[in-house]
Amino acid sequence: xxxxxxxxxxxxxxxxxxxxxxxxxxxxxxxxxxxxxxxxxxxxxxxxxxxxxxxxxxxxxxxxxxxxxxxxxxxxxxxxxxxxxxxxxxxxxxxxxxxxxxxxxxxxxxxxxxxxxxxxxxxxxxxxxxxxxxxxxxxxxxxxxxxxxxxxxxxxxxxxxxxxxxxxxxxxxxxxxxxxxxxxxxxxxxxxxxxxxxxxxxxxxxxxxxxxxxxxxxxxxxxxxxxxxxxxxxxxxxxxxxxxxxxxxxxxxxxxxxxxxxxxxxxxxxxxxxxxxxxxxxxxxxxxxxxxxxxxxxxxxxxxxxxxxxxxxxxxxxxxxxxxxxxxxx
Amino acid sequence: xxxxxxxxxxxxxxxxxxxxxxxxxxxxxxxxxxxxxxxxxxxxxxxxxxxxxxxxxxxxxxxxxxxxxxxxxxxxxxxxxxxxxxxxxxxxxxxxxxxxxxxxxxxxxxxxxxxxxxxxxxxxxxxxxxxxxxxxxxxxxxxxxxxxxxxxxxxxxxxxxxxxxxxxxxxxxxxxxxxxxxxxxxxxxxxxxxxxxxxxxxxxxxxxxxxxxxxxxxxxxxxxxxxxxxxxxxxxxxxxxxxxxxxxxxxxxxxxxxxxxxxxxxxxxxxxx
Ligand SMILES: Nc1ncnc2c1ncn2[C@@H]1O[C@H](COP(=O)(O)OP(=O)(O)OP(=O)(O)O)[C@@H](O)[C@H]1O
Ligand SMILES: [Mg+2]
Numbered sequence: 001x002x003x004x005x006x007x008x009x010x011x012x013x014x015x016x017x018x019x020x021x022x023x024x025x026x027x028x029x030x031x032x033x034x035x036x037x038x039x040x041x042x043x044x045x046x047x048x049x050x051x052x053x054x055x056x057x058x059x060x061x062x063x064x065x066x067x068x069x070x071x072x073x074x075x076x077x078x079x080x081x082x083x084x085x086x087x088x089x090x091x092x093x094x095x096x097x098x099x100x101x102x103x104x105x106x107x108x109x110x111x112x113x114x115x116x117x118x119x120x121x122x123x124x125x126x127x128x129x130x131x132x133x134x135x136x137x138x139x140x141x142x143x144x145x146x147x148x149x150x151x152x153x154x155x156x157x158x159x160x161x162x163x164x165x166x167x168x169x170x171x172x173x174x175x176x177x178x179x180x181x182x183x184x185x186x187x188x189x190x191x192x193x194x195x196x197x198x199x200x201x202x203x204x205x206x207x208x209x210x211x212x213x214x215x216x217x218x219x220x221x222x223x224x225x226x227x228x229x230x231x232x233x234x235x236x237x238x239x240x241x242x243x244x245x246x247x248x249x250x251x252x253x254x255x256x257x258x259x260x261x262x263x264x265x266x267x268x269x270x271x272x273x274x275x276x277x278x279x280x281x282x283x284x285x286x287x288x289x290x291x292x293x294x295x296x297x298x299x300x301x302x303x304x305x306x307x308x309x310x311x312x313x314x315x316x317x318x319x320x321x322x323x324x325x326x327x328x329x330x
Numbered sequence: 331x332x333x334x335x336x337x338x339x340x341x342x343x344x345x346x347x348x349x350x351x352x353x354x355x356x357x358x359x360x361x362x363x364x365x366x367x368x369x370x371x372x373x374x375x376x377x378x379x380x381x382x383x384x385x386x387x388x389x390x391x392x393x394x395x396x397x398x399x400x401x402x403x404x405x406x407x408x409x410x411x412x413x414x415x416x417x418x419x420x421x422x423x424x425x426x427x428x429x430x431x432x433x434x435x436x437x438x439x440x441x442x443x444x445x446x447x448x449x450x451x452x453x454x455x456x457x458x459x460x461x462x463x464x465x466x467x468x469x470x471x472x473x474x475x476x477x478x479x480x481x482x483x484x485x486x487x488x489x490x491x492x493x494x495x496x497x498x499x500x501x502x503x504x505x506x507x508x509x510x511x512x513x514x515x516x517x518x519x520x521x522x523x524x525x526x527x528x529x530x531x532x533x534x535x536x537x538x539x540x541x542x543x544x545x546x547x548x549x550x551x552x553x554x555x556x557x558x559x560x561x562x563x564x565x566x567x568x569x570x571x572x573x574x575x576x577x578x579x580x581x582x583x584x585x586x587x588x589x590x591x592x593x594x595x596x597x598x599x600x601x602x603x
Contacts, residue, residue: 220455221432
């Protein structure tokens, strides 16, 4: 047996080392690089600082009201500027209910828009214009939406509100004579305003689903609708939830348009045809005139509650998205 | 170059004894206004494995996708000529696309399991078409996974996500998923191109065992694989016009050992681009 000859060992010569050099300062420590790193770090830290500072200022201003009313503020109903008695419940209720109506209406419509503009249910020349127009709604200033609500939407919906009252007044949520502005209209206005957010994000999520999944589903005999409901929507669920939560966050904080159509009533009513009020709407209406420390404190307390509400919504969204993607859905 | 052939390929029966499961007549295929393949006429015989070989871009995938009309997902496409599935024109107006695709299943080049459990992946096609009870669905899933030689590896993890499987396991899962709806024909587009030799071998064995139940057409760039698994081979190529054509079709032994066209001989011997 002949073993294969041992390759002759060579030592590394000087020539080979020409240009072989792994040390040096260029690149990682250049001034531009370093400066940019600092800049980015500085900006991101300052965002956190500003957020903390804002909460601190609001908290500081809210102090008198917090000390005076305590947590009971959350579930008392009086709001009397002259007597200086304040309770937040009608506004918390109004904020939650109007946003819930908005989400209830905007989620299915937004999803429908996302589906027909991302899949091939419509001819391509119709798809992009629809998507574009829906996204354009986001560009309308909210005062204009509010004006449109007052001059177009309320007159248009008033007969429908009447009809709901006449035929369905046995359902508690339609159990009052509508006067025009109402919780329902505020919800519809909010739905219109958050529709573009939900539609655009859901559409992007659907488009990002690999084409191979669509072919796989079709090759097993599924129709485009079956593919949509059994493969695409389940795969996109975390993104769609994210879109819904973003829309909800926007609805909770929307001020101008809501103030203009909700009727600004301080009564809690189960009926959606009654006027109501929301936290942002009340802040916008009263802040300019508020002079008493306790009044300002109460308004700031409300602002703090709104802040907490949006924070909770966003945290729930993050947890849900994490949970769903951990389940292998995404 | 040496090729090893499948036993049944060596004693291939004369084509007059065979029933064409698919009969393609003078097929041309257009993406928009761009012609991708033209004048393809060939049969895919029932119970046989037909390999489709040819250089990249010659229209093999296009041809395969035209056979179950999955190509229509890709936008505006047009077909001339005829494709008959046991005598029925698949491009006729009366054809129900979903039924057609159920009977002519497909396995893609890249494994594409759904982002759900292993069980749900296999059960998908069945659930789309019927409301099976749990027991019969369990049976279907098990037998499909067994046919795809995957059962022993996944039987304890059926509820785990399919995305956690290896590439080769995912591809066998996709085969199981296609088998679960009991197709008459299985179209496979380079099913092993992303797999290692062991997984490839498993899939080749699988193809061989499936041959008795259904008809298979497989696109492959691997000449050895084509010669090992198929009884018939179609060689596609393009000329200066960049339009794919069928150059030669025949028994696998003949295509690999005694092709009548010099282009075919050059290609199978590896003397082509
Ligand atoms: N969706 C499409 N739209 C437009 N043209 C396409 C499309 N798919 C393929 N083509 C064109 O059709 C021709 C054939 O492509 P095809 O994918 O069928 O080739 P192939 O033989 O499968 O190649 P490969 O071996 O690389 O997979 C190519 O010129 C390609 O550019
Ligand atoms: Mg291909």
